[in-house]
Amino acid sequence: QAVVAQEPSLTVSPGGTVTLTCGSSTGDVSTGHYPAWFQQKPGQAPTTLISETSNKHSRTPARFSGSLLGGTAALTLSGAQPEDEADYYCLLLHSGARVFGGGTKLTVL
């Protein structure tokens, strides 16, 4: 199965902007991979932020957005808040199978 790559860790200043990326070992990520993004805080179940590249969940704060960027799927956080400190996972569809990235630990500092 394909390998999905994410930055292991990123740091953003409060109020700042950061972009997390999600790449595939099979080539460029496209809308056909149905990229999705999830947030997980310590001790909690994951929650869905973005599905199908850029569709926000009803509870997703407006400061989060999803896109395709340079052959990868991207999650952009504009105006980071302390409560955004968490692990972020992307998910890609590969021929029926799903593959998660290894996750990005985002620090707001």
Added chain:
Amino acid sequence: EVQVVESGGDLVKSGESLRLSCVGSGFTFTSYSMHWVRQAPGKGLEWVSSISSSSSYIFYADSVKGRFTISRDNAKNSLYLQMNSLRAEDTAIYYCVRSFDYWGRGTLVTVSS
């Protein structure tokens, strides 16, 4: 309110079997694909298996293929994961997920060697 609630997690020995269940409420269960995702202690998320709304399409991760079976009973709004030949590396929290938009709180499976 949309809810998915898992049950069935337990402490079992290597080689034994276990069946997880997930009940959905607050939505039309028959209209959604359902998925199992697991997370080993201190590790990232791992997709396990998916089943389409009518059970026509079923997919498994290579790590569980041949040992795990996903199924659903739409009349009971329920999703299942039959896990056979369990290994220590199957130890994880198992999450039930609706169409990758709503997640359950998870159920813990511990396999002792």
